[in-house]
Amino acid sequence: MPYLSIRRKLPSFRIVKTMEENKELYNFNEIEKKWQNFWETNKTFAAKDYDKSKPKYYVLDMFPYPSAQGLHVGHPEGYTASDIVARYKRMKGFNVLHPIGWDAFGLPAEQYAVKTGTHPAITTQQNIENMRRQIKALGFSYDWDRQVDTTDPKYYKWTQWIFLKFFNSYFDQTEQKARPISELIKKLDAGKLCVGTDGQAVAANLVPAVMGEPVGTRKWYELNKEEKEEFIDEHRLAYEDEVPVNWCPELGTVLANEEVIGGISERGGYPVIRKPMRQWMLRITKYADRLQDDLKFVDWPPSIKKLQTDWIGKSIGAEVDFKVDGFDETITVFTTRPDTLFGATYMVLSPEHPIVDEIATGGQIKAVEEYKKAAQSKSDLDRTDLAKEKTGVFTGAYAINPVNETKIPIWISDYVLISYGTGAIMSVPAHDDRDFEFAKKFNLPIIPVVEPEDKTLAQKVEKGEYCFIGDGIAINSGKFTGLSTADFKEQITNWLEEKDLGSKAVNYKLRDWLFSRQRYWGEPFPLLHCEDGSTIAVDEKDLPLVLPQVDSFKPTGDGQPPLAKSVNWLNVKLPDGRNAKRETNTMPQWAGSCWYYLRYLDAQNDKAGWAKENEKYWMPVDLYIGGAEHAVLHLLYSRFWHKMLYDLGYVSTPEPFTKLINQGMILGEDGQKMSKSRGNVVNPDKVITDYGADSMRLYEMFMGPLEAVKPWNTQGVEGVYRFLNKVWRMVIDEPNNIADIDADEETGRLLHQTIKKVTQDIDNFRFNTAISQMMIFINHINRLETKPKKAIEAFVLILSPFAPHIAEELWQRLGNKNTLAHENWPKFDENLAKEKEIELAVQVLGKIKDKIIVSIDADEEEIKQKALASEKVISAIAGKEIKKIIVIKSRLVNIVIG
RNA sequence: GCCGAAGUGGCGGAACUGGCAGACGCGCAGGAUUCAAAAUCCUGUCCUCGCAAGAGGGUGUGGGUUCAAUUCCCACCUUCGGCACCA
Structure with a gap:
């Protein structure tokens, strides 16, 4: 039995061996806490306002809504990417501003309050605390002193202040920008402007004796007090209007068009119906052209620009007047294809068009009435659902086509929207899909007026079998026959203008922004409704107007917001003795996020939203990272607010965000969208506990391109965790193998190649390939007997933006006294890399x-x-x-x- | 229906401006170490045929341009995202 004796000796030998090696494990937990505390106590990442010695770099994350569920693995993706850039830029010698905050108003906290009676402020603070803990656990290099919370009165004081800028401004058509409303009044008082027939301001004729005033205009002094007030109110960029709104009974509030998807509320998924209500609106449509045109100044993904362009939906065409046969009435239509006027075989009005009742005749009156009623009761959902089959009725009346004096029937149909253009269209079934479908269904004539280049296609069009919507050569169009579509458009528009039958016109899909909500948990409007019906602004010095305590957070169901029940708050005695009531609507969640990037510049300032010097130094945002779901909403609204502030001189750049990157969504391990119901949600806390924040960060960047949608794979985390362990062992387990020697040629070359690739990859936001290059480097260096210290130090530095905790620890263990956060980024030598x-x-x-x-x-x-x-x-x-x-x-x- | 993005091994992905397809990682297989395991290390791993040397095929499908195509052009299919009667 000699074997036995050998075996008995082995364990004792192993114990000795283990003690000799004295391996120190990679204790990420301890290291990460240590460095997070270090950064916090030393304020390592505090940004210095107007440091002229360095170029500035403002890298912004879309701030999160502090939800009860806490952080989602999707959040750290964008945050890690921006943090890598922030840390990298610091090492490159930039003065970096990298802030974070909380978009904390919003429905979930309020829904919870309605259910449980807990004040939303309490839940909000709890959620913020939890999410702040989670975010801090990831080691992001935020300047925590600049944290903002949109629900903090010290913050929303300035949201209200900006709202008053909208309220006290008008849009000057000539200058194409916002001006204080006081300037408008001054011009009216001075007689430079007068009141036009359409209620708009028009330039007064300075030499009335020669020309005479335009018919119908009135001088400012001719208006009484009420008329003057009404005129002014109609010019404000924030105005009240009775509009058909998207009312969501379940949520007890109205929603913006953007918040309704196919007749269902975006949040909660409840049905939404149309209902006319008094609402606050922001005149974003005045900015449509600038919001469109200035997209050329920003470096955004083309797809996002396109989404905004489509949302704004600018289309150029003409308005054409059609006389109604037998009536002293004209119907104006908007068309982008005035070149197809000769092919207009009927006309369609929206059921809500004001002229419908007047022109409906004889036997058709009843059918028209019934159709109108049916259209009215249809929800948006039904309207889109039934969109497959066109409906409509004949009014009994006829219009005269101005180009050829032909009588064409006038129909009504709900495929024509009252809210776009003039609410009336001329129908050219040969060249418009919708008109074609309608004409086929109701057997209306089809006259081809554009011939496509393709001969077989042309024949089909000729027979009325095919609807051709492209450009071509005009046929059947009187003296215009033979013209190309583009030439025709120009000539016919001129012709219409000469004959006073129409004019060039521009329309937008963009509508004014419905800015009020019948909710409790939002910014109160700083407005007072006086007994005489006028509305006045709360004085700026009395801001913030703080939300009152209420007994119940429930909406009343008839559209009365919860604030209406807070009697003490509601009723106000004005200094002049009059009684007034406060506005009881609150602002939508977008309000706070429209300008938060400005508050970061000067977060503690209680004299102003931000100091002008800070704004001049830091703006614009150099890099903005966030989800593509905000492509139109948040980004369009912020740009709008920013432009208004720009016009009034509060900010110095026309656009707020220079470069934008959208991180792609992270799916569950099953390749499906993460959701509680699917049970595939990955909790960042668990990942951090199991593998550490550095592994979490590294993995999220290693998964694939930042912009791509990609599935989570926990085994993948294990892979990067192994990589970090290798890095750890390289320095810690084998300290005797590191020496102050020159790197051999191959190692030197690989080091320079690695520095080069990592540098360029960060510059191009390709973090996945940067990490794989670092892996290649480590795989090589671990094979060396003796490791050159300089090379290892350089490696630790380039690793640090990705995995900052382990990098700081190794940097220290290599004998460095200071944090590496402000060390110089290693330079590469092109020759050595070759x-x-x-x-x-x-x-x-x-x-x-x-x-x-x-x-x-x-x-x-x-x-x-x-x-x-x-x-x-x-x-x-x-x-x-x-x-x-x-x-x-x-x-x-x-x-x-x- | 329209618009946009994308289709590459078992999986995530890589490939500069048309120039060796599959880097790096995961998984898997075999081996070393271990009493055993974990951890670690080494080797292999696109497919087919072959013991091997090697041969052939291969980037959604079908065509085209080129000395050379994942990359450019045309048509189609699929997936994801957005819009949804905006005249």
């Missing part, structure tokens, strides 16, 4: 036959000789004639034979 010898593929007719090794500066002739000397190549050529040899230096050789 390979000396390279392997070239040798192809014969595009197929690889052999590989040759040549020096980097071998000339073409040398490469050719070497390639032709290869035995495999010789046998592949097999005596055939060589037609051509293509040499791509540093790539390959291709021999063409024939």
